Amino acid sequence: ETGVTQTPRHLVMGMTNKKSLKCEQHLGHNAMYWYKQSAKKPLELMFVYNFKEQTENNSVPSRFSPECPNSSHLFLHLHTLQPEDSALYLCASSQGSQSSYNEQFFGPGTRLTVL
Amino acid sequence: AQSVTQLDSQVPVFEEAPVELRCNYSSSVSVYLFWYVQYPNQGLQLLLKYLSGSTLVESINGFEAEFNKSQTSFHLRKPSVHISDTAEYFCAVIRMDSSYKLIFGSGTRLLVRP
Numbered sequence: 001e002t003g004v005t006q007t008p009r010h011l012v013m014g015m016t017n018k019k020s021l022k023c024e025q026h027l028g029h030n031a032m033y034w035y036k037q038s039a040k041k042p043l044e045l046m047f048v049y050n051f052k053e054q055t056e057n058n059s060v061p062s063r064f065s066p067e068c069p070n071s072s073h074l075f076l077h078l079h080t081l082q083p084e085d086s087a088l089y090l091c092a093s094s095q096g097s098q099s100s101y102n103e104q105f106f107g108p109g110t111r112l113t114v115l
Numbered sequence: 116a117q118s119v120t121q122l123d124s125q126v127p128v129f130e131e132a133p134v135e136l137r138c139n140y141s142s143s144v145s146v147y148l149f150w151y152v153q154y155p156n157q158g159l160q161l162l163l164k165y166l167s168g169s170t171l172v173e174s175i176n177g178f179e180a181e182f183n184k185s186q187t188s189f190h191l192r193k194p195s196v197h198i199s200d201t202a203e204y205f206c207a208v209i210r211m212d213s214s215y216k217l218i219f220g221s222g223t224r225l226l227v228r229p
Contacts, residue, residue, distance in 0.1 A: 004158070006158075031215065033215070040124070040221060041221060042119070042205075042218075042219040042220055042221045042222070043159075043205065043217075043219040045216060045217065048215060050215075056215075056216070090158055090159065092158075092159075094215065101147055101166065101209060101215075102215070103161060103164075104161075104215070104217065106151075106158035106159040106160070107158050108156065108157050108158045109157075109158055
């Protein structure tokens with residue numbers, strides 16, 4: 001596997017379910033990101049991890065819980081979601097740095113539907 | 116705060132015709148500018164970027180964009196499109212004092228018809 005992979009690619013869940021999205025990068029990067037892509041809206045940055053430390057939480061509701069056990073893996077744990085949380089969730093990675101621009105590489109996304 | 120406006124949600128065009136996808140941004144500080152492309156069922160791929168230097172930047176597949184500071188624009192153009200260019204195109208900016216916080220526009224769907 002190369003690049004950034006995400007599993008599952010599609011997920012349907014009820015509002016009372018608990019599920020997790022997984023992202024893995026094979027690029028040797030140290031920063032990882034979660035974005036939310038809703039229909040007809042700009043991509044929204046949710047969380048940023050830099051060298052396994054969370055450096056950004058963009059006012060995301062607590063029903064979304066990220067986890068970054070190492071620089072290659074990023075999870076998004078979901079519980080008691082709402083139908084408006086249905087969206088494409090994209091993971092990205094880049095070289096870790098706070099001082100200069102580093103290109104972000106995106107995974108294919110997980111299409112989440114909350115019933 | 117920064118914002119990015121893509122006025123056209125969808126642009127239909129015939130194959131081999133020229134196309135321009137518009138992008139305007141608002142920022143109180145200097146920014147870097149980007150165009151990303153998203154093909155169906157795929158993630159975003161960087162198409163081209165402006166960081167410094169020449170205001171005209173080109174991609175390997177024939178797209179170009181020109182940074183116009185006075186008009187705060189970064190329009191994407193291609194002189195002759197192919198069916199395979201059908202995709203969603205996103206304009207984005209990053210503040211020069213931020214290494215990672217991409218601000219995206221809402222996207223423009225380019226639909227190339229035979």
